[in-house]
Amino acid sequence: MSDVQLIWPNKNLALRAAGDDGYQWLPSDDPRLLVPLTFDLLTDRPLDSDANVLAIGDGLDVLEMLASRTSVLERGIRLVYVDPPFNTQVNFRQYRDSMKRPMWLSMMRDRLAALRPLLAEDASVWVHLDDSEVHRARAVMDEVFGEEAFVASVVWQKKTTRDSRAAFSSNHDTILVYAPSGPKKWKTSRNLLAKDEAHLQNRDGDPRGPWADAPFTAPGFRKGQQYDIVTPTGLVLRPPRGRSWYATEQTYRDLLGDGRLWFPKGGDGSPRLKLFAHQLRGLVPFTVWGASDTGTNDDAKRHLLTMFPDGEVFDTPKPEALLERIIHIATNPGELVVDIFGGSGTTAAVAHKMRRRWVIAERNMQTVLDFLLPRMQRVVDGSDLGGITETISWTGGGRFEMVNVPPRFGTLSGRSRVGAVKRQLAYQEARSVSSRSSREESHLVAT
Ligand SMILES: C[S@@+](CC[C@H](N)C(=O)[O-])C[C@H]1O[C@@H](n2cnc3c(N)ncnc32)[C@H](O)[C@@H]1O
Numbered sequence: 001m002s003d004v005q006l007i008w009p010n011k012n013l014a015l016r017a018a019g020d021d022g023y024q025w026l027p028s029d030d031p032r033l034l035v036p037l038t039f040d041l042l043t044d045r046p047l048d049s050d051a052n053v054l055a056i057g058d059g060l061d062v063l064e065m066l067a068s069r070t071s072v073l074e075r076g077i078r079l080v081y082v083d084p085p086f087n088t089q090v091n092f093r094q095y096r097d098s099m100k101r102p103m104w105l106s107m108m109r110d111r112l113a114a115l116r117p118l119l120a121e122d123a124s125v126w127v128h129l130d131d132s133e134v135h136r137a138r139a140v141m142d143e144v145f146g147e148e149a150f151v152a153s154v155v156w157q158k159k160t161t162r163d164s165r166a167a168f169s170s171n172h173d174t175i176l177v178y179a180p181s182g183p184k185k186w187k188t189s190r191n192l193l194a195k196d197e198a199h200l201q202n203r204d205g206d207p208r209g210p211w212a213d214a215p216f217t218a219p220g221f222r223k224g225q226q227y228d229i230v231t232p233t234g235l236v237l238r239p240p241r242g243r244s245w246y247a248t249e250q251t252y253r254d255l256l257g258d259g260r261l262w263f264p265k266g267g268d269g270s271p272r273l274k275l276f277a278h279q280l281r282g283l284v285p286f287t288v289w290g291a292s293d294t295g296t297n298d299d300a301k302r303h304l305l306t307m308f309p310d311g312e313v314f315d316t317p318k319p320e321a322l323l324e325r326i327i328h329i330a331t332n333p334g335e336l337v338v339d340i341f342g343g344s345g346t347t348a349a350v351a352h353k354m355r356r357r358w359v360i361a362e363r364n365m366q367t368v369l370d371f372l373l374p375r376m377q378r379v380v381d382g383s384d385l386g387g388i389t390e391t392i393s394w395t396g397g398g399r400f401e402m403v404n405v406p407p408r409f410g411t412l413s414g415r416s417r418v419g420a421v422k423r424q425l426a427y428q429e430a431r432s433v434s435s436r437s438s439r440e441e442s443h444l445v446a447t
Contacts, residue, residue, distance in 0.1 A: 019410030057405030059340025076120030192282025295319025320387030
């Protein structure tokens with residue numbers, strides 16, 4: 001453990017959910033914590049190690065319940081992405097974002113600490129924040145996962161418009177990335193980014209297709225790689241000073257015979273090695289992610305508006321392109337993605353479309369009813385045409401289970417969660433049966 005730590009009042013206490021959106025401090029050995037959490041299964045299949053799960057409840061309660069009472073987390077979590085309230089001291093339409101700092105820090109520490117033992121060996125944990133708390137969160141993550149688990153802090157360009165009233169117009173968030181196995185080991189199992197093939201050209205009409213090119217030289221003096229190369233125009237070339245040719249003379253001849261070398265400047269230039277699409281290694285991700293690659297908050301809002309044109313817009317959604325990149329880097333199909341601050345459900349939607357397993361917890365019942373549940377129903381029935389749907393050719397499919405996990409402390413207000421969700425599930429079932437049969441009918445007409 002590091003000899004430098006962040007301290008805050010009540011740090012030694014646990015922070016558990018109470019009522020609709022409150023919390024309660026209590027000693028971590030309080031006997032009330034031994035009372036098992038209750039839960040209501042809202043769908044008809046068991047919560048097993050193949051299930052995708054949308055849980056209504058506090059993230060910590062949901063993790064505790066799933067880990068102790070089901071086999072959902074049994075195979076280990078490969079990726080945690082969380083986008084918690086940033087503690088901006090602004091209240092959004094869907095949730096309050098103004099906690100006292102000690103409470104926010106304990107809230108994060110306790111949830112990250114609960115995730116830690118549930119992680120697979122090569123897991124990574126991505127925490128999305130802004131400048132309000134990111135520096136303190138990093139100290140908390142050092143404490144929970146160890147300083148040596150730090151991998152990167154990714155700067156995401158969240159908007160492209162300027163706020164002319166501010167001292168600085170902040171247009172980025174930070175995503176802290178930790179891998180408990182350490183960056184060196186994690187690097188061997190994470191995925192590279194696909195290379196953009198748009199820049200490949202076919203300048204010599206090669207039947208094998210377009211290619212990129214790289215210098216046919218290597219740094220340093222290597223005796224076996226110093227020989228004469230005669231260009232197509234008859235110039236005799238030697239490697240530049242302090243460098244060698246990229247390969248031995250025999251390999252050079254083989255490559256030349258195979259049409260794998262290109263001489264620029266009309267045949268006068270130094271040879272270049274041709275690299276076809278399948279030979280290009282993927283790209284190591286940068287730590288700065290621009291809006292043109294990963295979208296903005298406004299892109300995410302526009303996508304939600306196409307799904308829910310009549311409701312109020314969710315205030316802080318993240319774009320699917322951002323989650324696609326994170327999930328691509330950190331997981332492979334079939335692996336488990338967990339987000340315990342679900343919001344409008346971007347993580348679940350993208351994980352589902354990318355054929356990963358997922359578990360999402362969201363505490364705010366209205367957010368589940370207005371956004372998360374109907375969004376996931378559209379993803380499954382193939383009627384969400386936005387986000388990454390087109391780029392990854394998503395047409396619908398799969399399923400998910402739902403569970404309600406009431407908090408141990410306080411009371412919940414408003415109408416019955418269970419009843420409201422069951423009504424919406426039944427409504428959706430009827431809707432998808434009728435859209436399935438009208439699709440089948442139009443298919444019959446067309447054929
Ligand atoms: C910033 S939003 C997440 C937005 C989401 N990434 C998206 O793309 O829509 C944070 C969400 O966390 C929820 N939340 C806050 N505290 C929570 C807790 N303890 N457990 C579960 N959800 C919580 C809030 O209700 C809110 O919907």
